[in-house]
Amino acid sequence: MSFEELPHTADVKIRASAPTPGALFGEACSALMQVMYGDDRRGGVQRTIDLEAPDQESLLCDFLSEVLFVSEVDALVFCKADVCLDGLHLHAVLDGEPFDPLRHNRGTEVKGISYSGLNIRHDAKGYMLDIVFDV
Amino acid sequence: MIDGVVRREGDEWEIPAGFVPGMRVPGRFFLSDTLAALLEPGAVQQLANVATLPGIVRYALGMPDIHWGYGFPIGGVAAFALDEGVISPGGVGFDINCGVRLFTTPLAKADIKKPRELVESLYRAVPTGVGAKSQNKISPANLTAMMEKGARFAVEAGFGVERDLDRCEDRGCMKQADIRAVSPKARARGIPQGGTLGSGNHFLEVQEVSEIYDEVAAKAFGLKKGQVCCMIHCGSRGLGHQVCTDHLKDLETATKKYRIALPDRQLACAPIQSPEGKAYFGAMAASANYAWANRQLITDAARRQFMRMFSVAYEDLPLVYDVTHNVAKIEEYTVDGRRVPLCVHRKGATRSFGPGAPDLPADLAGIGQPVIIPGSMGTSSYVLKGTAAAMERTFGSTCHGSGRVMSRSQAKKKLTGKEVADQLLGQGIIVRAPNEAAIADEAPDVYKPSSEVVGVVARAGLSAPVARLTPIGVIKG
Numbered sequence: 001m002s003f004e005e006l007p008h009t010a011d012v013k014i015r016a017s018a019p020t021p022g023a024l025f026g027e028a029c030s031a032l033m034q035v036m037y038g039d040d041r042r043g044g045v046q047r048t049i050d051l052e053a054p055d056q057e058s059l060l061c062d063f064l065s066e067v068l069f070v071s072e073v074d075a076l077v078f079c080k081a082d083v084c085l086d087g088l089h090l091h092a093v094l095d096g097e098p099f100d101p102l103r104h105n106r107g108t109e110v111k112g113i114s115y116s117g118l119n120i121r122h123d124a125k126g127y128m129l130d131i132v133f134d135v
Numbered sequence: 136m137i138d139g140v141v142r143r144e145g146d147e148w149e150i151p152a153g154f155v156p157g158m159r160v161p162g163r164f165f166l167s168d169t170l171a172a173l174l175e176p177g178a179v180q181q182l183a184n185v186a187t188l189p190g191i192v193r194y195a196l197g198m199p200d201i202h203w204g205y206g207f208p209i210g211g212v213a214a215f216a217l218d219e220g221v222i223s224p225g226g227v228g229f230d231i232n233c234g235v236r237l238f239t240t241p242l243a244k245a246d247i248k249k250p251r252e253l254v255e256s257l258y259r260a261v262p263t264g265v266g267a268k269s270q271n272k273i274s275p276a277n278l279t280a281m282m283e284k285g286a287r288f289a290v291e292a293g294f295g296v297e298r299d300l301d302r303c304e305d306r307g308c309m310k311q312a313d314i315r316a317v318s319p320k321a322r323a324r325g326i327p328q329g330g331t332l333g334s335g336n337h338f339l340e341v342q343e344v345s346e347i348y349d350e351v352a353a354k355a356f357g358l359k360k361g362q363v364c365c366m367i368h369c370g371s372r373g374l375g376h377q378v379c380t381d382h383l384k385d386l387e388t389a390t391k392k393y394r395i396a397l398p399d400r401q402l403a404c405a406p407i408q409s410p411e412g413k414a415y416f417g418a419m420a421a422s423a424n425y426a427w428a429n430r431q432l433i434t435d436a437a438r439r440q441f442m443r444m445f446s447v448a449y450e451d452l453p454l455v456y457d458v459t460h461n462v463a464k465i466e467e468y469t470v471d472g473r474r475v476p477l478c479v480h481r482k483g484a485t486r487s488f489g490p491g492a493p494d495l496p497a498d499l500a501g502i503g504q505p506v507i508i509p510g511s512m513g514t515s516s517y518v519l520k521g522t523a524a525a526m527e528r529t530f531g532s533t534c535h536g537s538g539r540v541m542s543r544s545q546a547k548k549k550l551t552g553k554e555v556a557d558q559l560l561g562q563g564i565i566v567r568a569p570n571e572a573a574i575a576d577e578a579p580d581v582y583k584p585s586s587e588v589v590g591v592v593a594r595a596g597l598s599a600p601v602a603r604l605t606p607i608g609v610i611k612g
Contacts, residue, residue: 007542009175009202010209036265038572057400058387065380072373073323075266099266105569108543108576109265109334109612111376112229115383115400116181116205132205134229135335135543 038106164197190220200538226480232426233370264569285424313417324373513579524596
């Protein structure tokens, strides 16, 4: 399981990979949090998200948009997301901590999750996605 | 140049219809040879995609700071007929009414004996960076007023003067705002962030007017050589981002309902006159109003620091103008000899209304609208004036900034934030940010040279240079 930042002039493009679709969504969530808050993120506070969408790309966008919303409004920084996918239903348990301006000031705000260039695919090695965050 | 793109004349290029299937009009953009060498194929593809949208009038247009975005390219402008055209959040962006304003001071650079102290006091006065919360206690009723009244909300609450409204597009308020179309989620994000700067490319900069190109216009705008100014760049914060996210989802459904074929999901759209299109337009206008109120609150906080440190009066810190970068508006243009209202989308582009255009304050009617083009941290910003040529060629639009040439990940590899800050300090520019990465991300050489971009719009006649401003101190979000 991993994610990396790919070159993108204006925004942040992420490539993530994982053995299952649920884990892949979890990686995308970690990438989003890393871009926003840096890598010093701890657990202790949980939040759950339940969603459904007409297709997998929409489900991913909606999920990450919801993470963005919860993080901003509840001032929480998540270190982990356990995501269960049942068809196009998603159930996620997020683990995080309250925003700390001294430790979580190493990132940049993400304004939105873009559909442009969004791509989820799989091969014999597992699942992979490319996604662009507007910053 | 990218295969299939044709040079028309000078700095003007055309993407012929047929470059991608379904183009209804050609694409046109403006680039010098230097800037053309930096053009990304993705940006051309995105501009061609815009040309496939129903009801598009004349051209899909790209300004010289065009670059690869999502949906529309950044620097993209397109106008749509009200009867058969569409409205698309992908043509406005997540940061609705991200914009720039400039106010002047009666000070000269030499009057600022302790520039670092000024920068630090501005940094403390304006909440900045990820997770920053408003210092103003904004109630739900205040939020409603921000979305309905825009900049006037702040002025009526004591955060500005009536004249500030004369110096904003639409007097700082789009009347079409419909707060019923703004979700509770968007409201929840808007309350704690009123009066905050944000992060990324948003900034507050203390500058000096270093050169005047047009004495008459500079005088009308209130600019003098050697004068210290303050520029503010920010938008509608989480409220606008959420409005875009929410309506993008609704418009995706609408795209299917109205059987609109799209080359990119991020171009989700609906007919302007449809319930879905009207709901987005109303929510977008409410977000634009919030952004104007937000910039007004920040302006007030910055003005008070100048007053405290230099004993200057509030009225000695007048607003030059406030321009909007990400918006869709209804404006009238002459098409095939007839005046028609069009829905003009500007995404990373600035309105550039020429002399005699509607919406200009009476004292600027003969000059044209002030156009404010921010540079990057180390490079010059420019004030230009709107032109008749922009009204004819680009639906009254020009560039909005320099345009990035380097990704954030590349920028961080090249220089650390501290190295960038030290280099700028060597040039006499003080930078303050919540973290070093924010400085590295926005280093001067990750952007195209602002002088090159401004040179193209000046040669194409899309706006005319009035003054050049150089940075003294920068606050980055």
